[in-house]
Amino acid sequence: MSQPLSHSDPASSLGPFLPHPALAEADPELAALVGAEERLQAETLRMIPSENYVSSAVLEASGTVLQNKYSEGYPGRRYYEGQQVIDQVETLAADRAKAVFGVEHANVQPYSGSPANLAVYLAFAEPGDTVMGMSLPMGGHLTHGWGVSATGRWFRGVQYGVRQDTGLIDFDEVRDLARKERPKVIFCGGTAVPRTIDFAAFAEIAREVDAVLVADIAHIAGLIAGGAHPSPVPHADVVSTTTHKTLRGPRGAMLMSREVHAKAIDKAVFPGLQGGPHNQTTAGIAVALHEAAQPAFRDYAHAVVANAQALAEALLVRGFDLVSGGTDNHLILMDLTPKDVPGKVAAKALDQAGIVVNYNTVPFDPRKPFDPSGIRIGTPSLTSRGLRTEHMATVAEWIDRGVGAAGSGDEETLAKIRSEVAELMAAYPAPGLPTA
The missing domain is CATH 3.40.640.10 (Type I PLP-dependent aspartate aminotransferase-like (Major domain))
Structure with a gap:
């Protein structure tokens, strides 16, 4: 059975994104951590279904x-x-x-x-x-x-x-x-x-x-x-x-x-x-x-579902086992048992590849909750960045390659995926994050 791949500390590997003047003066150590998190959120594909980006107005x-x-x-x-x-x-x-x-x-x-x-x-x-x-x-x-x-x-x-x-x-x-x-x-x-x-x-x-x-x-x-x-x-x-x-x-x-x-x-x-x-x-x-309450939010909500369904279809084509066979909303639950990769191993490898998900139990899971069979992914955050259904085949390909790399311990592939993810994310800036 595969073991989790090594994972570097983002706070030590990423510098500040943009300074927060008062915070930087009062507590430069924490300011650096905030900057590192900003860069991490900017450069990665955030697919945990309970996460999202708030607007600058909400932040203020x-x-x-x-x-x-x-x-x-x-x-x-x-x-x-x-x-x-x-x-x-x-x-x-x-x-x-x-x-x-x-x-x-x-x-x-x-x-x-x-x-x-x-x-x-x-x-x-x-x-x-x-x-x-x-x-x-x-x-x-x-x-x-x-x-x-x-x-x-x-x-x-x-x-x-x-x-x-x-x-x-x-x-x-x-x-x-x-x-x-x-x-x-x-x-x-x-x-x-x-x-x-x-x-x-x-x-x-x-x-x-x-x-x-x-x-x-x-x-x-x-x-x-x-x-x-x-x-x-x-x-x-x-x-x-x-x-x-x-x-x-x-x-x-x-x-x-x-x-x-x-x-x-x-x-x-x-x-x-x-x-x-x-x-x-x-x-x-x-x-x-x-x-x-604005019309644009209605468009957003429907795009979240359209993206999730397009992603589910692309994953099914690649042989993934989806709980209930797909999705009606923003969330996809994947059972990785047929891929012979535990959910925790897959989640950590995908994180290394710049795709942030969470490992998750699946119904009737024979594995323990802290080392389950599945991963849970969603489309709210990537939709907030402006990604649409035409991008979902690429996302499915990255997940497929990442899970395969997790099973074989192929860190070179994970690094390549991370570079590809960062390139796409640069073209779709996240709401609420500072820009360089």
């Missing part, structure tokens, strides 16, 4: 003097004075979320996706209650009741999966499980789900067992905002999402719901789990939502 909003404020509470109901401007910032972000997603209520304070999901449990369940979500190895998320998560330790988590023959959710099995276990909360969505989520089918099951349905759209929020994936809003009681990934905002989260659940959600976020919101992040979310 996220680094403003809003950082200086404490704002415990909600607009008009703060525990600190001096909130005249902060109230307007948060209201603006929440109103934009309601407009973009068509929801009755939006809370933009959660620090990230996991705390947002914890707030859902606090709002609708008691410790020990049964909750239901997709199994982590099948594509679900830790916070959907998986055992090593607090949500699986404080609540009784039961999990559904996918069919081994199709890689798709079997809703007859989901219904049978829900009827048997009677969960208080049902989560739909996940971190490695390459197919359209049937929110209506989940809602029917949730109603039958009187469960609260939570749609976790962290990965697909931007696709929903851009009309490239069906919305859960007509079907789910609560919608949880991060604000980065396909939505192209800062690292934060939102909880959206019907008005009847607004009080429970808000109380769970604050004072239930958090203190003061990160106002600079709220500002970045507001900017991202404004961008998501």
Whole structure:
């Protein structure tokens, strides 16, 4: 079995991209690391489906003097004075979320996706209650009741999966499980789900067992905002999402719901789990939502899906085994067992070749999670750079060559791919990154 190839430290091998004057003067060591990361993001093909590039406007909003404020509470109901401007910032972000997603209520304070999901449990369940979500190895998320998560330790988590023959959710099995276990909360969505989520089918099951349905759209929020994936809003009681990934905002989260659940959600976020919101992040979310409301964002969302489907087809032609046979969204999950290369080995080799992916379990994976059979790739970042379907055959070729080189330990091929990747990336500058 192949071993991971050597991997140099990017901070030691890359110099600053452009100086950040104040940072460089105060802390040149950290400034150099920031510059190295800028160059790394500029020169590599970033294909982790949960990553993206934010705009310069989002970056600026996220680094403003809003950082200086404490704002415990909600607009008009703060525990600190001096909130005249902060109230307007948060209201603006929440109103934009309601407009973009068509929801009755939006809370933009959660620090990230996991705390947002914890707030859902606090709002609708008691410790020990049964909750239901997709199994982590099948594509679900830790916070959907998986055992090593607090949500699986404080609540009784039961999990559904996918069919081994199709890689798709079997809703007859989901219904049978829900009827048997009677969960208080049902989560739909996940971190490695390459197919359209049937929110209506989940809602029917949730109603039958009187469960609260939570749609976790962290990965697909931007696709929903851009009309490239069906919305859960007509079907789910609560919608949880991060604000980065396909939505192209800062690292934060939102909880959206019907008005009847607004009080429970808000109380769970604050004072239930958090203190003061990160106002600079709220500002970045507001900017991202404004961008998501523009016609160009709709084009972007549809291009993400078109690129992923074109890439999936090109990979299938090259003999790759794709979970569920392809993709409906931004994400492709690949089982490398037929290639006789473990996922971790492939991911590290591709990283050396300038193609950034993550190793990932696949459904019914016989290997351990830290050394799984698959890799997970996506098209949000490369689409943000302007790559289109005509580039996907080249990307598939690079992946094919990189996985082959991983299996044989061919570092020369990996170096050649990295050079080719850097050449293409130079022609498609990334949003938000400084240019030389």
